Amino acid sequence: MVRCFPAIPPRAEFACILELEVSVMAYKINPDVCVSCGVCKENCPVECIKETDGKMVINPDECVDCGTCAANCPVNAIDPA
Numbered sequence: 247m248v249r250c251f252p253a254i255p256p257r258a259e260f261a262c263i264l265e266l267e268v269s270v271m272a273y274k275i276n277p278d279v280c281v282s283c284g285v286c287k288e289n290c291p292v293e294c295i296k297e298t299d300g301k302m303v304i305n306p307d308e309c310v311d312c313g314t315c316a317a318n319c320p321v322n323a324i325d326p327a
């Protein structure tokens with residue numbers, strides 16, 4: 247079990263654990279920078295990047311935070327959310 251602070255009561259500790267879990271988020275594409283080249287979509291190992299209205303969007307529920315898309319984006323449009 248992940249413990250945020252050993253001296254806090256169990257209920258507060260549980261709340262802290264929940265906060266840690268929701269703070270882990272997927273990578274995100276900046277639509278103002280993306281030029282829709284498709285490189286990220288082609289290289290995502292779990293195929294969680296879809297094209298919507300001409301822009302690429304990462305499904306945060308499927309992204310495994312590998313960073314491949316960000317490393318290969320030619321215009322640096324992808325960052326950890």
Ligand code: SF4
Nearest residue numbers: 280281283284286319
């Ligand atoms: S690689 Fe970058 S520029 Fe190309 S579609 Fe993905 S986010 Fe957009």
Ligand code: SF4
Nearest residue numbers: 290309310312313315
């Ligand atoms: S970080 Fe990895 S899993 Fe998430 S969208 Fe980018 S390539 Fe796909």
